[in-house]
Amino acid sequence: MGKKNRSCCYRYLLMGVAFICLFLLPALAAATGKTVRVGWYQAPGLQEGTDPALLRGFNYEYLVRMAQYADWQYEYVFGDFGSLEQKLIQGEVDIIGDVAKTDERLAKYNYCAYPSCYSRMLMVCRLDDDRFAYNDYESFNGIKVATSPSSFRRAMLNREAGKHHFTVQYLEYPTDEEMLAALDNGEADVAIFSDAMLHKKYKILSEWEPAAQYFIVNKERLDLLDDMNRAMGQIQSADRFIQERLFDKYFSQNNGGLDLALTREEKEFVRQTAELTVLLAVNQRPLAYVEDGQVKGIVPAYLNLLSNQTGLHFKYRTYATVKELKDAIRAGEGDIYAQVPDVYDQQVTAGLKKTQPYLTLNYGIVYNPAQIGKIITLAIEDGENILQSRLEKQGFKVAVFSRPEACLQAVTSREADAAVVVGNIFEQLAYHAEYQSLLYKAQPDLDSGICLGIKDKNDPNLFRILSKGVGAIAPETMSELIRTEGTLPLQYTWQDYLYRNRNLISVIITLALIVAFFILWSRRQKKYNKVLEVTNIKLQDANEKLSAAKLQADKANESKSSFLSSMSHDLRTPLNGVIGFTNLALKTPGEESKQAYLQKIKIAGDLLLDLINDTLELSRLESGKLVLKPEPVEEKPFWESVVTALAPAAVMKEVHLEGDFADCPDNIIQVDPLQVKKVLLNLISNAIKYTQAGGKVSVKVLALEPPEGGCTRRIIVEDDGIGMSEEFLSRMYEPFSQEQRSEALNVTGTGLGLSIVKRIVESMQGSIKVHSKLHEGTRFTVDLPLEHWEKKQVPFKQGRDEDSIQAEQETFAGCKILLCEDIQMNAEITKLLLKNKRIQVDWAKDGQEGVELFKRAPDHYYSAILMDLRMPRLDGYAATEAIRRLDRDDARTVPILAMTADAFEEDVRRSKEVGMDGYITKPISPALLYQNLFIALTKK
DSSP: OOOOHHHHHHHHHHHHHHHHHHHHHHHHHHHTTTEEEEEEOOBBTTOSSSGGOOOOOOHHHHHHHHHHHTTTEEEEEEHHHHHHHHHHHHOOOOOOEOOOOHHHTTTEEEOOOSSSEEEEEEEEEEEOOOOOTTTTTHHHTEEEEOOOOOHHHHHHHHHHHHHHHHHHEEEEOHHHHHHHHHTTTSSSSEEEEETOOOSEEEEEEEEEEEEEEEEEEEOOHHHHHHHHHHHHHHHHHTTTHHHHHHHHHHHGGGTTSEEEOHHHHHHHHHHHHHOOOEEEEBBBTTEEEETTTTEEEEHHHHHHHHHHHHHOEEEEEEEEEHHHHHHHHTTOOSSSSEEEEEEEEEETTTTTEEOOEEEEEEEEEEEOOTTTTTEEEEEEEEEOOOHHHHHHHHTTTEEESSSSHHHHHHHHTTSSSEEEEEEHHHHHHTTTTGGTTTEEEEEEGOOOEEEEEEEETTTHHHHHHHHHHHHHHHHHHHHHHHHHHSSOOOOOOOHHHHHTHHHHHHHHHHHHHHHHHHHHHHHGGGGHHHHHHHHHHHHHHHHHHOOOOOOHHHHHHHHHHOEEEHHHHHHHHHHHHHHHHHHEEEEEHOOHHHHHHHHHHHHHHHHHHHHHHHHHHHTTTTTTTTOOOOOOHHHHHHHHHHHHHHHHHHHHOOOOOEEOOSTTTOOOOEHHHHHHHHHHHHHHHHHHHHHOOTTTEEEEEEEEEETTTEEEEEEEEEEOOOOOHHHTTTTSTEEEEEEOGGTTTTOOSSSOOHHHHHHHHHHHTOOEEEEEEETEEEEEEEOOOOOEEOOOGOOOOOOOOOHHHHHHHHHHHEEEEEEESSOOOHHHHHHHHHHHOOEEEESSSSSSHHHHHHSSSOOTTOOEEEEEESSSSSSSHHHHHHHSSSSSSHHHSSHHHESSSOHHHHHHHHHHHOOOOOEEEOOOOHHHHHHHHHHHHHHO
């Protein structure tokens, strides 16, 4: 071999080694995940919980994300910060979160290179304490300050005290709760803490610039420091806004939650100012409008809150349109302008100071569906200069109208192709008859905020007070204001009533014409009174028959609705188990874990199949008729299968679901499994739906010995959810009954579940009781007469002997099967099952192709045919008849097995009539497939 060839070989060898190092070594390293001990102290919003399975907060989510990159596992050590800090120094804890840097701390432990978040330091006092003013440093001299054992907090306050020449007395408390308790009872004048803490009943006296907060690591654990720096770097690279997102999630409700104390000058301004004039446009219901001589709407309600917050008093000067308001602003009228856009508009906002936005206007386009794709001209309200400029830059023509109603009328009259209006305003107009044909589509790119504005020349204290007041009103308060003030009674016009009741009016007019006709007819045909009387009698009889038919139709519709709702409710629950555990299995790397999830998928899938089969059977029964089908089942696995199917729903809701079946560990009972599962599925799924995150649902089954009222089993489903009112308890079993509660706004359902449960329980000669209290939870107790069986009575088939397995293998050896199936997924499953038995398979994609393959094959080539019933071109029935008519010996003797999802008795009967030898229902059970195929081949 030449030098050149050897050089190439060496090069390829080195490349191979590099490839192994690059791809295999990280995988091997990842398999050695470290267990990291986390010091966990309680801090609202930041670190909450004492159960490792129920922890939450800003730091918890950040730690979870870090573990994904560093391949860590956590062990949590609970305590207060001081004790945990000592444990970290001594090596009993590895990391602690949310610690600011000081020179003293840098000597004790290591800091991560990246800050996890930033927070300001605040000095606060009670809301009712008027001894201090904002940044009134003279009044701070000698102030008693409550603080926790934090050198950083002291250092920050000492710096401020030295800068502004005041002294402080520190009162140290072990926890923030004790610190705030001292502030509440007057033991301390003020307290200092981070703005990330959720305390809303205090006002801010002073605040200092944000300081970075870090995760700290034991000095000896440089390996963990390297892992952490690497993981946080990767997090910052992949998710640059993670801190902002987590802060909004856990602390957004605190934004504006603390009042900002006024300075002495601002307090004096409030005291001397009797009343301020607020300019307001009132043609924007529900934002602002006049009703019964009163100014109402979202904006006036907000200003009332602002008045309570600041002590300022407002009176309103109203304008009929936005244009008139903006003309008044330009003219310098009034003191405060309530609807100033959060954009620079030289015509309107020049010479104004604006607060931060207090409300976002969500714009949308309103159009006639017939005009879609032809929108050129847009109608907007006069005075919306910025909106007009934006739309014209996008290439639209803009037509200006005085009011939002006029904009919509322009669309209906085809003066404009569409209109751009605020969503809240459109909701208050859309129900009118003339706008029923219009559609609304949100346009987020057009959204804008509105601010409070005052003239530059006004006293600057007014601007500062308004800005503090706007900042002190929490976002959730504004959201609640929009919900309450933005939902107004509908104001129907007579045109609306005509439109909404047009069908009824048509019927009334038709009936009136009929009556008029009969009156005229009776006047002109008096001599035929007898005939008319007989006719009326016939008409009355017809009406009675019509009423009876209508009643029967109504009952049929009610039965149909109940059937469909029950079917949907019951099918979705095990389907959720199939989907949920499938997702978990796809995300789980370990084979053993995958097998566990697959087993749970099979349990939920079996339950789903039972429900489908029963639904098909119920569709054949008359309304209200229920046939019980008891069979022997192993009791504990039976109860556990229902809880397992509902586990994914509980996990998604963050509800703890547990089952206790210790009272019946090794029993066999005679029961209709489908109906009892329906009872449990309804009760448990309802408990999960009406229990808040962090709550608990328990299921317990007790053996009643001796029986009570003939019942041998007691099922208890209990939760600590929102509970039910006494009024609702009296009608809870009525169909479609649902309690309208604010806590359950996002819970969907038809209200049929409990009526179904009661019917099933009573059909089984059982009883159901309920105990529930508002906000405390609900307990359902179901007693059922389930017969206990001795194991020797139960005809369970525990398995097959070796001889039968050997016979099956010998029978299948060398077999060739023709599979007629139009669905590729079903065909692939069947082919894999047959190939596992070393059976050769030819696949025909429909009945016609199956007949052609059979014709071209030599006599007795195929050992059997698996035939789907529903296929294109030629279905399974016709294909079987075509094969049986062929002039060859094997056409009459080859076994043909139906394989279909059709499970009615008439389908089985018809398959036999056309010459099929067996019937296998889908979903395919491997055991049943092999059993039917073995029987067919051995009979051949």
